[in-house]
Amino acid sequence: MDHVIDSHHLFVYLPVRSAEGVLCAGAENRKSCKCRRARKGPSPDSIILSETIMSAENSLRIRRLEAVDTDRLVEIWFEASCQAHHFLPLEMLEQQRDLIRKVYLPRAETWVAVCKGKPAGFVSLLDCHIGGLFIDPAMQGSGIGRRLVDHASRDRSPLTVEVYEENAPALAFYKHLDFVAVGRRPLDDNGLPHPLIRMKRG
Template structure:
């Protein structure tokens, strides 16, 4: 299902608090294996490093941000949709939006995430490799996926 009133736009600094709320609620759903202490520490990194340092696009529905995607060149640093809006095509719309200017996309996804690997496969991504630790060196397997 898609929403005709869904708009995609560039990140604005006033989006920060709402996007952090989306990030945390979606991360708690997709990454419960990390635990709340790690997620809360990562939220600070998202706020201080990733939101200001990446090319971010925001999905807005009825005047409220409902999801976002962060890009670093052709690498999707993060894709998060408010869990209340999962399954409605918002994540797909964000990926389709950034892919218009990029012939190839890559991303990392936790192998233990019960939702994301299948979501990305449905969008045409395939597994390229795996590594046993995440970017922080924690023992959580990460899958590199690519499309294009």
């Protein structure tokens, strides 16, 4: 069965293991906003994890998407989606690889988190809407998701996002960053019965 992607939908995905690896879904009904300057550690389970988090935080820089990033960002998207989207058909994700590469990334304003010289995650924006936030599964829990959202918020308020209702870690992540639920729709952008929660900050 073919799944048609709504033209307003930037990425079909969901988050992953940790709250900060989380991704949202859908850009349908996004409203224009007046962008203005807005506001800008997890508790580790071990000293080793703490050192890893500090290392990632200290070596992280955020920059705009470059053409050389595309292959790695598509892989990050796919790996995170396969790990998190247990309720979405794998063949649908496979089919969307080329759309992410050729349609969605080029249309969005994408910022890449680079750690030790390699892309570790990215956020893609449509005006003041987070169309996609993906973190390399191996780097989740190191604060990269929070840093990307804070970066996106610098010149945007309010900032909105849609999250699958079934993705409890993603909802918790955004609530922790002061997003509040402002709406719900029963179908995702593929017309599948996976409710989406619309959230807003600012």
